[in-house]
Amino acid sequence: MRLDKFICKSTELTRTEAKKVLKNGEVRVNGDVAKNAAMQVHENNTITIGGQALTARGSRYYILHKVVDSICSNVDEVYPSVLNFLEVDKAFDLHIAGRLDADTTGLVLITDDGRWSHNVISPKKQCQKTYRVWLRHEIPDENLVDLIAKFEQGLQLQGEDSLTRPAHLKRVATAELVDDECYKSEVLLTITEGKYHQVKRMFAAVGNRVVGLHREQIGEIMLGDLAPGEWRELTVEEIALFL
Template identity: 40%
Template sequence: MKLVKHIANLGYGSRKDVQWMFREGRITDAAGEVLYADDPLDHDNVRVDGEPLDLPPGLLLMLNKPVGYTCSMKDPGRIVYDLLPPRFRLRSPTLSTVGRLDRETSGLLLFTDDGQLLHRIISPKSKLPKVYLATLADDLRGDDAAIFASGTLMLDNETTPLLPAELEVIDACHARLTLHEGRYHQVRRMFAAVGNHVEALHRERIGGLGLDDLPEGQWRALDAPHQQALFAPA
């Protein structure tokens, strides 16, 4: 791949924009020597305005999503892409969220520009466990865990029962719920089905991957060991 196209695909601008960057001497190697548009591509050795290039295609990253942000690029309000470097919106292949968290749900959100990896993560066949911490409006009934684990619970307007899910009671109004599928607003609808209401919801883990010490609103690129952890549930 030509150097101009590679830099443009990372979101630094159109190919015409990148051509001008070369003419202005803004693209150099790690030693500060000016590069030219027809130079060989060596991603790790390229600098733009003295800074290393953004991560190459094949990117997987996680974000500790705060409440109040949506996963849609079309939302007129705050979106999760506002928390990433601006160039990330312009990358090709597109950097997409892996599934979604609604505006009022916080926690672990994954992004990738690798279509095969995205489909592997969200595929029903993967059954990757997703762990949520729920704060409830009312006290748990006492039989909630048995109902969620039964594999017979039906949600409104659906014809297929939910897969068994594990509920860990923390206290009367707080519980940790582990799902093995991903239906629309599933956690909120499950608690609604047993007469309760979720006041706050936070996703803690996907597969064997957790947020660890990642601060709210911050993101982190995931390397190969992290990807292996994702598919190796704890």
């Protein structure tokens, strides 16, 4: 963990205030004065401010049902950050483990445990993520088996050197009339990686277009009946899944 983050997690100081005490030489790590805010520290380090030993508070873990037109960022931009929905102290000291686009809804995991979130998003962990996808064009019955096979074999995305990892596609509903000109199919897609706009690009690679995207599950953690904008703490069992 960064030293300035450790200080914030151990005191009531803001990140700016933490950097100030560091600059003033008030912080010691294992007896040595430390001024580098980005210095990496660990649980077995002895960290003091003015001679007083610091102990970091326990990590926090939340699940949130992201609404459309919100962003997975620690700052508000054109759209508000999803962290605004969390009614907890120092919400903006947390970070999002696995981001979603502004127009995508569904399951978001939020924490201040960097190692835990790494286990969620690292491609090496191959954590499964399931999305409900609404498509502009119908998937005809005669094309379904072939399309499922293509997703299992991996798709070549524009600008990528390698194929996508095997993905599981399941059609949920046949075409539904949306308006006078737009039809769509509803599918579930499970992937184990998180390339830029990956789901949208995968369907573009097979000649379709995503018109709605909703994440339902990450690993064994499911969104369940959380309403849009609602959140809760993860259970001990859910947290343990990525420790």
